[in-house]
Amino acid sequence: MQNVGAGQFTYDVFKAAYDSDPKIKTIVTNFDQNTITLKQSETDDLSADQTEPSADNTVPDMAKRATDLGQGL
Numbered sequence: 854m855q856n857v858g859a860g861q862f863t864y865d866v867f868k869a870a871y872d873s874d875p876k877i878k879t880i881v882t883n884f885d886q887n888t889i890t891l892k893q894s895e896t897d898d899l900s901a902d903q904t905e906p907s908a909d910n911t912v913p914d915m916a917k918r919a920t921d922l923g924q925g926l
Contacts (some may be wrong), residue, residue, distance in 0.1 A: 864886050867884065867889070871884065
């Protein structure tokens with residue numbers, strides 16, 4: 854930004870702005886000390902929220918838990 858004559862942000866200034874302004878959160882997918890990644894499309898939100906399923910979330914295990922009637926019956 855220095856080359857185009859615009860203002861500059863430090864990491865702390867940007868983090869404070871990100872934390873306090875919901876508009877910034879809608880256009881930024883990730884940031885760190887050196888990089889700010891802007892959203893390229895609406896699907897950026899989906900890929901950031903996805904996590905790998907844990908081992909106990911497999912279909913056979915879920916079916917077994919759903920049909921388990923317990924010892925007390």
